[in-house]
Amino acid sequence: MPSRRPTPPSAASESEFLKAYDPSAFERPSVAVDVVLLTLKNDRLHTLVIRRPEHPFAGRWQLPGAFIRMEETLEQTAARALRDKTGLKQVFVEQLYTFGAVKRDPRTRVLSVAYLALVHAERFASVSLPAEDALMAEIRVPWEGTEGGPVDLLDPLGRPLATAFDHRDIVGMAIQRLRGKLDYSALGFQLLPPSFTLFQLQRLHEVVLGHGVNKDSFRRRMLATGQLEATGEMQEAVGHRPAALYRFVRESAV
Amino acid sequence: MPSRRPTPPSAASESEFLKAYDPSAFERPSVAVDVVLLTLKNDRLHTLVIRRPEHPFAGRWQLPGAFIRMEETLEQTAARALRDKTGLKQVFVEQLYTFGAVKRDPRTRVLSVAYLALVHAERFASVSLPAEDALMAEIRVPWEGTEGGPVDLLDPLGRPLATAFDHRDIVGMAIQRLRGKLDYSALGFQLLPPSFTLFQLQRLHEVVLGHGVNKDSFRRRMLATGQLEATGEMQEAVGHRPAALYRFVRESAV
């Protein structure tokens, strides 16, 4: 398709020209929404990937995604992509970053607005994935803290997966965001079932952050946030002293 | 322009259909990059706005922006928009958020990938803006902390400006980001000249955060970061004891 972008009369007047110009007359990029669906499984972070059936990157693995429709918001596109691949509805999603490298898709210019989605393991267990076409890939993070960068995705046997497009960078951005916001936001609770023990919460933090945390101060700090409320229930049949169960409650206003 | 998006044969097979479909066959949104150019003036945060000459929102004020070109990255579009409006080059920019409400532009579907840009006042002073068409609007933030939400933009006489599109939300997102990252990143130094006093740095933090900070611990904390290096110079002719000048240096690796 030839470019329909006209050449402005001069560089100096270009900004005036652009302001006056109807945006629909410019050649437009395609816009996709790609979703990093994270969950915790066997004390490891996993993300949903789909096998591409076709060129480009045929046979390689990509994040679930969809092209944006003219009548839906970006969040709705993200929700639709998730619903189509997993059947899940009402999943927590948050916008991550928009990837705009010129050649990131070899076919044509495609921007990707990436979203982070979080579900807890019990909820994800109800999803039946098409056996050959989709899997939960384990995430291996080759950097520390919130340094950022691409991550590795592993199949259930621990072998690296061949991935499509810049999707290893997108998952890397998801980990960077999750690590950065874990301490001061309620993001992490989305990865736990509705009721959980303090130790499960601590293990979640350790898995996400990639290092151990001090048990005593972690418990003190979490209980001091006012975000936790004892359910009154206890663990059962756990082979040791059972822990109290808590639920997450949004901080009450002053 | 009629929609070119074909109706898939059934909802169940839609995801298969989308995967196989060439993205260039879908109707595409327009994509603009809008830039929040922040600077510090008279101990207040200001952002560059441009008067719209035409419908929609004729006469109202908008952020500098440009439609993305097929051969340039998002960062390049942001840099071009800044260059066209101000002549500034080599400005620090960081992606903020992508705004995708369906009706945010009444003409057609336009996504806006918003960027945050930071320059220090001395540098911005060299810019000559077209008197009637552009101004630095003072930002008034009606919320605390990193709560977020739209902000108010004021003209030089302190009167509220009528703004276009969702640009008050975009500037709000810029403030939220700046407040959130000020403490643990080097973002703030972009708003100061190459050499500055600890008091100027403190004042910057207070202006951005919207509240006073403890002088003693602020000085201790800043000097302990290893990000500051004494230039050996002092302030001159300041009507009181002159302070030592520092420059920002990136933390050296361990």
Place this chain on the structure above:
DNA sequence: GAAATAGTGTCTTTAAGACAGTATGTG
């Protein structure tokens, strides 16, 4: 010397880390 901010030293308060010791389930 008055005004104004720079800079130092030290005490108090608070949060984090360390660690000892007791508690209570399952097998």
Place this chain on the structure above:
DNA sequence: CACATACTGTCTTAAAGACACTATTTC
């Protein structure tokens, strides 16, 4: 009763806040 983790209490250490006091410059 052995084991494993839950939970409490207290001491130590590090950071933040408070505050008194001294230091320099311009006017």
